[in-house]
Amino acid sequence: MKPKQHISAAIEKQYEQAKNNYQIHLTATIDCIIFLLRHGLAFCGNDEIYDSVNQGNFLELLNFLAQHNEEIDRAFKIARGNLKLRAFSIQKDIVRAAASETTKAIVNDLGDELFAVLVDEARDISIKEQMSVCLRDMLRDSQMTKTIKALQSGEISSGCGLNQEIALKRARDTRWGSHYGTILRLISLFPSVVNVLEYVEEDGNNSEQRAKACHLLNVIQSFEFIFNLHLMKNILGVTNELSQALQKNDQDIVNAIAFVKVSKQRL
Known part of the structure; x- marks a missing residue:
């Protein structure tokens, strides 16, 4: 007799509200994770209990969003604890999804271009060796072009063991030999480094990146350097x-x- 008051209508209304709240939670969680990933910040804190002074970057940022957005704050207040999408396992799932999408974007951007992967290690503040991986394609391509031209003009000789790829490596704090090797590589790759920095200065992804490239160009081409x-x-x-x-x-x-x-x- 009264369709709007029927049990199915009430359940449907609750379902729509729960779905909207879930989307609000998920969007807020993804936004916080993307921010932390872009800036290379840690997620967890030392003490993540409710009344902790500092719950860690992720929870603090999520709470900050809720304090400045009424819709997010309202959705958090009416949701049960297991529906707030704050669990560490959920954070890891979203990070893995972001890593997968980032990898796809890099592969699509590279296409058939040459690239190399540099794996290096350096000590952190706790004196533990940390592995760092970075993608290098422009520098290697530039150096390869110069090597081919030098071979054709007779400036360098070809043969077994000659003209191996040279890469810039991070110098280690207590190993002076690594500093010497880094300096030799920088001198050898100097024209290619300048070319890459000039490219970034012109076509960098953002103004901050272009400004850093411009500053580095001025520094490394100075007489003092x-x-x-x-x-x-x-x-x-x-x-x-x-x-x-x-x-x-x-x-x-x-x-x-x-x-x-x-x-x-x-x-």
Whole structure:
């Protein structure tokens, strides 16, 4: 007799409201995760209980959104605890989805172009070795073009073991040999590095990226930078030879002292 008051109508109304609340929760959660991923920030905090002073970046950001958006705040207040999409497992699922979409975008952008993957490690603040992976395609392509031209003009020779790919690597804090190697690679790749920075300066994804590229171009092409680069190459070249000599297992103290004296004279 009264269709609007029928049990099926009431259930349908509750279902629509629950679906809308779920979409609000999901959208807010995804927005927070995208923000944290773009800025490389940690998600979890040391203490994520309800009355904690700092619940971690994810929960604090989600609460901030709720405080400044009445619709999100209302949806959070009427939802049960297991429907707020705050669980760590849900965060991981959304991060995996974002990683998958990012990978697809990178693959589609590269197409058939040449690329290389650089895997390097560096120590963090806790003195643990952390692995970092970055994609390099423009630098390798630029260096390859220059190598081909140099081979054709006779500036460099071809042969077994020659003209191997050279890549810029992160110098390690306590290994001076790695600093020396980084300087040598930078000198060798300098024209390609300039070309890549000029490309980013013109066609970078955003103004911040273009500004950083412009600043780096000005710095690395200055007289002070070039002078210090070659000065450190000479200094570290001497200390690197000494370091290699001292690390030999059959090295004795007499030879070691002689090597130190020679290195001091060369410096």
